[in-house]
Amino acid sequence: MSLTVRPVEYADQPDYTRLGGEAFGTPADGRPVPTREEWEAAGFREWGAFDDDGLAARLRVYGFTSWFHGARVPTAGIAGVAVEPERRGSGHLGRLFDAALEQAREHGEVISTLYPTAPGIYRRLGYEVVGSFDDVDVPLLNLNRVAAPEGVVTRRATVADFDAVVAVHHRWAAAQNGPVSRAEKPFWTPPEKFFADYTGVTLAIDTTQGAAGEVIGFASWIRGEGYTPATALMEVDDLIALTPDAARALWRTIGSFSTVVGTARVSTSGLDPAWLVLPDLTSTVHSAHPYMLRILDVAGALGGLHSPLEGARVPFAVGGARDLDGAWTLTVSDGVTHLERDALAIEDVHHERPVLSPNGLALLYAGAQSAANLRLAGHLTGAPDHDTTLTALLPHRQLHVRDYF
Template sequence: MGITVRPVEYADQPDYTRLGSEAFGTPEGGRPVPTPEEWAASGFREWAAFDGDGMAARLRVYGFTSWFHGARVPTAGIAGVAVEPERRGSGHLGRLFATALGEARERGEAISTLYPSAPGIYRGLGYEVVGSFDDVDVPLPELGRVAAPSGIVTRRAGVADFDAVTAVHRTWAAAQNGPVSRAEKPFWTPPEKFFADYTGVTLAVDGSGEVVGFASWLRGEGFTPSSAVMEVDDLIALTPDAARALWRTLGSFSTVVGTARVSTSGLDPAWLVLPSLTTTVHSAHPYMLRVLDVAGALGGVRSPLEGARVPFAVRGAPDLDGAWTLTVSDGVTRVARDTVALEDAHHERPVLSPNGLALLYAGAQSAGNLRFAGALTGPPEHDAVLTALFSGRQVHVRDYF
């Protein structure tokens, strides 16, 4: 019988839950099926491929915005991908993604991101690794050596400080490529719940009373430094002294806690104030990106390259294939489709694979490196401009889904 892909209904939840347990394991006590009310209020979109009457594959889509090139970009975050073991390698995943991403594109989501268990699977679907969400262990005794801050004090945050914490995150995130904006469910949480989720949220406050950094942390168990670990979900600082103040506050636990396990990504400037690199990556989660809409993603980016004009093409995915011209007018990129036949495009313009397009858009690789990887072909005279158009911001992620 043929494969049918459709949205998951509540009646499908037992099978949906079963596939999830087979793929990701079953927690102690089992994985509960949500109630109709919980499922209706979830806010995500679930899709499944059915082979006959049986559910063969499933995934979940989170609709949110993430920061790229100084703007919030509508994003389809993919999670919970699972294929029944007996049907793996049968093409179900490709059909499932094609349908789910087609719906995402219709909703105006210009890019899609995910955390892969096996990156090679998703490379074949046009995704590429652009960054990594890492948990890094920092020895707390080392933090006592961080230079004392100037003009910064720390204090415990409360519900009334929620807007200030949000503003710090927004300022930091807008300067990066990749962070989830936390403006939509499930990444936005009410202030009371946000603070209830942590042992404490520590603020860094400058001499004018402005909040210029924060750290959210869970104390953890035990009081023996050799074994006790505290978890730090965010340590975000807008000034080096704010970073110093926050690190030193965490370091004050060193008599009873030996390690801070800090969620981070890339080379965060808040880490540049540390006196040593005595850190260990506890876990790493690669982050992948796929462009869904060439003009929607690459257009509208603010650029100082006024008057730049770059013809290019994308080849390797039916929904992206085509010839395009990017121009910069009034400080903003504009992308228009051309009528050039795709088979002739490589003679006159650079040609990106879907994976190369993802890496270029995220600013994760230069045009030169894309050529080394085979993700960019054709004449090279536009390489410097392509690199300059989308570079300049580091890729950072702070939210796992």
């Protein structure tokens, strides 16, 4: 049976929508096919694998930037992956990813990320789990015991505060690895729509520098239904604080609902410093969404990064994916990493330099695992002489993700 992999056209949308419904479920009122105007305005890239019987597999690519190592990195976010049940296991997915990721490189995207439903499928394609986006349930009664902040007050945000909210997210995200920058569609939201999506957005204001104060944190929340604490639930999409007192002020504001709401379902990731001000960590993970990463361009991802290891020189290689295979030498000069491609065959380098699998490269880049742990997992082989330097090459930043796609 012949197979054609190509970008999805608007004429393919009925089959594309049907296949998505089979994979992810269909609402009771059906899943409508988008209008041409909606589809063209969405800003994503869709790919399909077509055989003699029609659309066999599909995926969607979001082009955006995410924060890694203090810079906004062009990223291909993969979503909506679906294969028709009768064609699963046929190899269609591999060819679909090959085409979509090649186009991503042409767009200058040097990494790719996704939220998997089955991580094993994507591990075979070079992706690895580097973090998790979680919804965590917090009893509001516990928040009433958060210590009172000093020099910080809260107030309700308005559309006029949008730039201040964006600035807080920017400062927080730039200090992490992983967050979507929210500078591109579909993650950039017009101010009016951003505020319309929530019951309220609460600001934490530093009043120590004057009456006007500086916005140093925000929480966006949806109140939800009901007023019986045993059953009422509110949702908190973001609770981002730039100081401990900002975190205390925001948590106490959420906790003030405790007479009518029993639980706050908070979107978070990793060990968020905003949670360190809580008197205890009594909470329940409602849902966890692992986040996977793949490197698309070794030089593009690892070159030009700030590193504290001035003068370091690390030869390494990547093996196990034909689009990444090769030998490299990384040096640090003027505080920045530089990569040079070495004219060595991958099979000739194991005795003289460390060799990373594509998965190991992703884990090392994200700061999710040390070189020692990569060896334990089988994602780093070859000479061990540079393991310590590989681990210390990039300043450690926590992995945090707050946007699901």
